[in-house]
Structures are given as C-alpha cells and as structure tokens.
Amino acid sequence: MSDQSEWVQRPASALKGTNCTAEQYEKMYASSLQDSDAFWAKQAERIDWFQKPSKIANWSFDPVDIKWFEDGTLNICHNAVDRHVEAGNGDRTAIIFEPDSPDGEVRTFSYADVQREVIRMANTLKKLGVAKGDRVTIYMPMVPEGAFAMLACARIGAIHSVIFGGFSPDAIAGRVDDCESDWIVTADEGLRGSKTIPLKANVDSALEKVSAKGVLVLRHTGGDVSMTDGRDHWYHELSAEVSDECLCEPMNAEDPLFILYTSGSTGKPKGVLHTTGGYAVWTETTFRYIFDYRDGEVFWCTADIGWVTGHSYIVYGPLQNGATALMFEGVPNYPDHDRFWQVCAKHKVNIFYTAPTAIRALMREGDHHVEKHDLSSLRLLGSVGEPINPEAWRWYHETVGKERIPIIDTWWQTETGGCMITTLPAAHDMKPGSAGKPFFGVQPQLVDNEGAELEGAASGNLCITHSWPGQARTVYGDHERFIQTYFSTYPGKYFTGDGCRRDEDGYYWITGRVDDVINVSGHRMGTAEVESALVLHPKVSEAAVVGFPHDIKGQGIYCYVTLMDGVEESDELSAELRQWVRKEIGPIATPDHLHFTPALPKTRSGKIMRRILRKIGENEFGSLGDTSTLADPGVVDALIEGRKNR
Ligand code: WT7
Numbered sequence: 001m002s003d004q005s006e007w008v009q010r011p012a013s014a015l016k017g018t019n020c021t022a023e024q025y026e027k028m029y030a031s032s033l034q035d036s037d038a039f040w041a042k043q044a045e046r047i048d049w050f051q052k053p054s055k056i057a058n059w060s061f062d063p064v065d066i067k068w069f070e071d072g073t074l075n076i077c078h079n080a081v082d083r084h085v086e087a088g089n090g091d092r093t094a095i096i097f098e099p100d101s102p103d104g105e106v107r108t109f110s111y112a113d114v115q116r117e118v119i120r121m122a123n124t125l126k127k128l129g130v131a132k133g134d135r136v137t138i139y140m141p142m143v144p145e146g147a148f149a150m151l152a153c154a155r156i157g158a159i160h161s162v163i164f165g166g167f168s169p170d171a172i173a174g175r176v177d178d179c180e181s182d183w184i185v186t187a188d189e190g191l192r193g194s195k196t197i198p199l200k201a202n203v204d205s206a207l208e209k210v211s212a213k214g215v216l217v218l219r220h221t222g223g224d225v226s227m228t229d230g231r232d233h234w235y236h237e238l239s240a241e242v243s244d245e246c247l248c249e250p251m252n253a254e255d256p257l258f259i260l261y262t263s264g265s266t267g268k269p270k271g272v273l274h275t276t277g278g279y280a281v282w283t284e285t286t287f288r289y290i291f292d293y294r295d296g297e298v299f300w301c302t303a304d305i306g307w308v309t310g311h312s313y314i315v316y317g318p319l320q321n322g323a324t325a326l327m328f329e330g331v332p333n334y335p336d337h338d339r340f341w342q343v344c345a346k347h348k349v350n351i352f353y354t355a356p357t358a359i360r361a362l363m364r365e366g367d368h369h370v371e372k373h374d375l376s377s378l379r380l381l382g383s384v385g386e387p388i389n390p391e392a393w394r395w396y397h398e399t400v401g402k403e404r405i406p407i408i409d410t411w412w413q414t415e416t417g418g419c420m421i422t423t424l425p426a427a428h429d430m431k432p433g434s435a436g437k438p439f440f441g442v443q444p445q446l447v448d449n450e451g452a453e454l455e456g457a458a459s460g461n462l463c464i465t466h467s468w469p470g471q472a473r474t475v476y477g478d479h480e481r482f483i484q485t486y487f488s489t490y491p492g493k494y495f496t497g498d499g500c501r502r503d504e505d506g507y508y509w510i511t512g513r514v515d516d517v518i519n520v521s522g523h524r525m526g527t528a529e530v531e532s533a534l535v536l537h538p539k540v541s542e543a544a545v546v547g548f549p550h551d552i553k554g555q556g557i558y559c560y561v562t563l564m565d566g567v568e569e570s571d572e573l574s575a576e577l578r579q580w581v582r583k584e585i586g587p588i589a590t591p592d593h594l595h596f597t598p599a600l601p602k603t604r605s606g607k608i609m610r611r612i613l614r615k616i617g618e619n620e621f622g623s624l625g626d627t628s629t630l631a632d633p634g635v636v637d638a639l640i641e642g643r644k645n646r
Pocket of ligand 1: 388
C-alpha cells in the first residue's frame with residue numbers, strides 16, 4: 001500500500017444519490033474493456049438516434065482510421081435541446097447567464113427558450129446562405145448567443161469553429177483561412193472585467209487578409225462598429241422575420257461536428273476535428289458519471305466556449321443531460337476577488353469546475369473573499385487544464401469545500417473530446433495532485449522513450465492504446481499531420497504528449513508536456529508559435545521560447561531573442577516585442593521574460609539546444625547536462641549571467 005498520508009477520503013455524503021459507487025466503477029470499467037462494443041452500445045442508448053447504429057466501434061491506429069457508430073444517424077442539437085422539450089421538460093432551466101458586471105441583467109433560458117433561440121439563429125444562418133457541411137467561425141463573447149450559434153450550426157449540419165475571444169485578428173485570419181470558412185458569427189464587443197474587447201473590429205482587421213461571404217453581428221454592448229454593406233448583418237435585423245420552425249438535420253455519426261484549433265509542438269495551430277455520434281455519446285456519458293449529475297442541480301464550468309472545456313462541459317455535456325448550466329461572462333477578480341464565490345452563492349451552484357491557475361490566483365488573495373459567501377450549495381468541485389499542485393488542491397478542498405465535498409481533477413485534451421482520467425466523486429478516494437483513475441473505456445499505457453511498455457508503478461510517456469468514442473478523428477484538411485502528431489512517435493498508440501507517473505495504487509499523476517508545448521494559465525501554446533511571431537519582427541534575428549515555472553500561471557513564457565546586426569537592446573524594444581507578440585497571437589501569449597542574447601546555444605550542426613534553455617529559464621544552472629556538443633560553450637555562461645540579472 002502507498003503512503004497513507006497522501007490519501008484524502010471521499011466524504012460519506014458523496015455516496016448519497018450517486019450514480020456510481022466503487023463497486024459499480026470496478027464492474028463497469030472491467031466490462032468497458034472486456035466488451036467495449038456492448039458497453040458503448042448501452043451508453044449510446046441514452047442518445048436519441050434517428051437511425052440506431054448497428055455497428056459500434058471500427059477503428060485502427062495503424063493505419064489511422066477511427067469510426068464509432070458509423071451507420072447511426074442523429075443530431076446533437078436535437079439531443080441537447082429538442083428532446084427535452086418533447087419529453088415535457090421544456091420549462092426546465094437550461095442556461096443561466098451571469099453577466100460581467102454583478103449589477104448587469106441575469107438572463108435565464110428554459111429548454112423551450114433555448115429551442116426557440118437556436119431555431120432563430122439556425123434560420124438566420126440559413127438565410128445568410130449557410131448550408132450543411134459549411135464551416136462557420138464563431139468569435140463571440142461568453143454570452144448565451146455563443147452557445148446558440150454552436151447549437152444552430154449543429155442543427156443545420158454546419159461545422160462550427162469557435163475562436164476564443166482573446167485571439168488577435170491574425171489568429172482569426174489564420175483559422176478562417178485554414179478551414180475555408182465563409183461565415184463568421186461575432187458580436188459588436190465583448191466584456192471582461194469591465195474592459196471591452198473589440199470583437200467586430202478584430203474581425204474587420206482579419207478580413208483585410210482573408211475573405212468571408214457573410215458576417216453576422218450580435219448587438220451586445222451597443223458599442224460603435226462599422227458594418228460593410230453586403231457582407232455584415234446585424235443579427236437582430238436579419239433574424240427578425242425568419243420562420244420559427246427548423247428541423248434538425250439528420251447527420252451521420254461520422255459527419256463532422258466541429259473544428260477546434262489547438263497548438264502543437266510544431267507549425268501553426270491544428271484544426272482538431274470531432275464528429276457527431278462519438279462525441280455526443282462521450283460528452284453525455286462523461287458528464288453524467290464524472291460530475292455525478294443529479295436533476296435540478298446547477299452546474300458551473302468557468303471555461304470559455306472558445307476552448308474544448310466550454311464545448312464539452314458548458315454546452316454539449318450538460319445540455320444533453322438536461323442539466324442547468326451557468327454561463328459567466330466575466331473574470332474571477334472583477335469587481336473583486338470574491339466574484340466566483342459571490343456567483344456560486346447567488347445562483348446556488350452545486351458543481352463548480354475551474355482551472356488551477358484561477359484557484360492559485362484566488363488563494364493568494366486571502367480566505368476572507370471565500371468566507372464572506374454562503375457556499376453551502378456546493379456538492380462537488382472540479383479542476384481541469386493543468387496539473388494542480390497539492391497546496392492549491394488543499395486550499396480548494398479546505399477553504400472552498402470546507403473539507404465536506406470531493407474534488408475531481410480531470411485530465412483530458414482538446415483531442416480527447418472529454419475527460420479521460422479522473423476520480424469519480426463517490427467511487428474513489430482522492431490524492432491531491434493526482435488525476436486518479438481512467439474513465440470507462442480508457443486504456444492508458446506508459447511507455448519509455450523507445451516505446452516499450454512500462455508496467456505497474458512507473459513514470460513514462462502517456463499513451464492510449466484503445467480508441468474511445470470522443471476521440472478526434474483527424475486534423476481538418478491534413479490527415480497526414482494527424483498521423484504524424486499523435487500516432488508516429490509510438491506506432492499503433494495514441495500519444496498524448498504528456499509525461500505521467502502511475503503509482504502503486506494505479507493512480508495517474510500527470511507531470512506535464514514532454515514536447516515543445518507549454519501550458520500557460522491552462523492555455524496550451526506551442527513555443528514554435530511564439531518564436532515565429534517574434535522572428536516576424538524586423539529587428540529580431542532569432543528566437544527560442546521555453547516555459548518556466550510560474551506561481552500563478554503554472555508556466556510562464558520565457559523568450560531568448562537575438563537581434564539583427566546593429567540593433568541595440570533596450571527596455572523599449574523589450575516592451576515593443578511583448579506588444580508585438582500580443583498583437584500577433586493574443587494577450588495570452590504575452591512573454592513574461594525577454595532575454596536578449598548575442599547568441600543561442602547550438603550544436604555544431606546548428607540545432608538549438610532547448611534542453612539547456614529550459615534549464616536556464618527554470619534557474620537550474622547546476623544540471624545543464626552535457627554541453628560538450630555545443631559549437632560555442634561560452635554562450636551558456638553568458639546566458640546564465642543574463643538569467644541571474646533578472
Ligand atoms: C493539456 C491539454 C482538458 C481541457 C483543457 C485543456 C494538460 C489538462 C489536466 C489535468 C494535468 C492537465 C495536459 C494536456 N492538462 N488537464 N487535470 N492535470 N494536466 O485542453 O488545451 O487541449 O490541453 O492540458 O498537459 O495534454 P488542451
């Protein structure tokens with residue numbers, strides 16, 4: 001047995017009303033492996049299919065071809081919305097909208113309201129010219145209309161590509177171009193912590209580089225925007241006379257549902273593609289078991305719909321389960337550091353799901369922000385996006401949860417569609433810092449750098465050996481890249497890019513990325529993207545970017561920059577380059593450190609030795625390893641000096 005001190009027992013209260021006890025988990029997990037098809041056929045019965053699938057799984061990781069429920073037809077919008085109305089639950093609250101300002105207007109939508117709004121949006125998209133299979137870019141604030149736009153696309157069979165509202169015009173242009181999206185849904189402006197985000201103006205700048213046939217604009221703040229004749233349309237105008245009927249398009253289970261761009265270790269962001277049937281089953285099932293959802297509960301996931309967490313656990317997971325989802329437009333520290341807790345108390349939130357970076361930031365502000373609110377409605381706390389350090393875990397458990405409710409630490413990725421490794425609230429005791437056990441059907445495997453399987457307690461590279469319904473099917477327009485990225489390092493296995501330890505109790509501890517991807521405040525970023533942004537600047541010759549440990553963000557962005565001949569380094573230039581990266585990618589990519597250096601450490605063949613740069617960024621000078629292959633070992637001493645001086 002392992003060290004007892006690391007265990008935190010699940011409270012007895014977690015068992016009351018649970019849909020999965022420890023015994024049930026063991027039994028179901030075993031059967032999900034032994035007879036995967038039967039297991040998923042049964043879970044899929046919760047979906048309302050137009051044509052029930054007769055085939056369940058049909059996949060191979062070598063060659064890579066993944067299909068689930070391939071002869072089934074369904075519509076995920078029907079499952080998320082209409083089905084509940086038809087079952088007589090139209091009055092149930094689907095979405096509670098809490099605006100940026102605590103004085104703003106709370107809007108509540110029943111399932112019948114959502115159905116009406118989604119139909120209006122769907123018919124407006126059709127009127128604009130959107131047809132089945134078209135890609136629709138959604139660049140929206142965190143308002144219900146963002147979710148309606150996603151559901152409206154799903155309803156008519158269009159493929160949505162949601163872009164986080166914090167991304168820059170260049171990032172929008174790149175994504176619109178990559179998936180050849182002719183249509184954009186946006187708003188005049190977004191609001192975050194009383195600041196306005198010029199969404200429409202950003203779209204206008206993006207459309208100087210790429211073209212679109214139509215832009216639908218939601219009036220949200222009422223701010224001034226310019227409208228281009230023939231291309232831009234106000235949503236309230238175009239939607240005024242559309243019909244209030246719109247059938248849900250029957251979709252094949254393997255028809256694309258959405259594209260979501262995510263960063264990798266090389267090149268530009270990839271358009272990860274999810275299809276309809278498998279994703280519907282996966283989000284429905286994971287939401288139900290992992291959050292142990294009970295009818296009538298208020299579920300709050302603080303993510304943005306621009307990330308996969310928002311797709312799966314604000315929109316598709318909760319709504320398919322007929323749950324009440326809270327959607328929050330604002331930020332945790334506006335108007336004060338108690339906003340999350342104020343909202344939890346105000347709406348009597350039962351399940352709260354957020355990211356470690358937010359927990360760490362709020363922890364630093366002091367317990368009094370939490371203590372002034374009545375959090376007795378909370379039944380379950382969740383964490384997602386990056387490893388949670390045990391200190392933050394304990395604070396979340398003690399100060400927020402008053403040690404009376406479980407925490408689930410859910411490990412997953414954009415590519416996995418939904419949670420993969422997590423404890424279940426009533427089935428498992430917890431270990432702070434460990435995600436816990438694999439969900440049904442998930443077969444993790446740890447391998448060494450040569451791909452050999454490591455058994456029992458071990459540390460290695462985390463792979464998944466068996467497909468699961470929510471798995472991404474391809475990279476939009478580039479299946480070869482999909483294969484290269486996920487299936488070529490360890491042929492025949494899906495490689496997650498994460499390092500991981502499995503302990504003697506079979507609990508998984510994610511240790512972070514083992515590739516050139518960094519995780520900044522739970523946002524995934526390719527160091528290559530930041531490097532390409534930097535070298536676009538005329539004064540920059542070369543750049544190498546690494547992550548370094550950051551108290552709040554988890555990882556910060558450390559940039560080594562060499563300048564063009566004759567350019568002097570200065571604080572002004574440093575500030576200018578930070579601004580430059582913000583403009584190229586977006587504020588989330590703002591460098592924390594810019595380290596000017598006359599040279600980067602390179603091998604004789606010219607390859608940058610990132611391992612050394614990572615160590616220096618981490619302030620670990622004693623363990624630089626072998627530097628003898630460097631073309632000029634003197635570079636390293638200069639870099640260490642430079643690091644010490646900041
Ligand atoms: C990467 C995926 C999952 C949706 C949000 C992020 C890291 C995610 C955890 C966790 C440790 C985690 C991994 C993963 N990650 N959740 N609970 N514990 N690490 O999705 O942007 O696709 O990023 O986030 O490194 O590979 P994403």
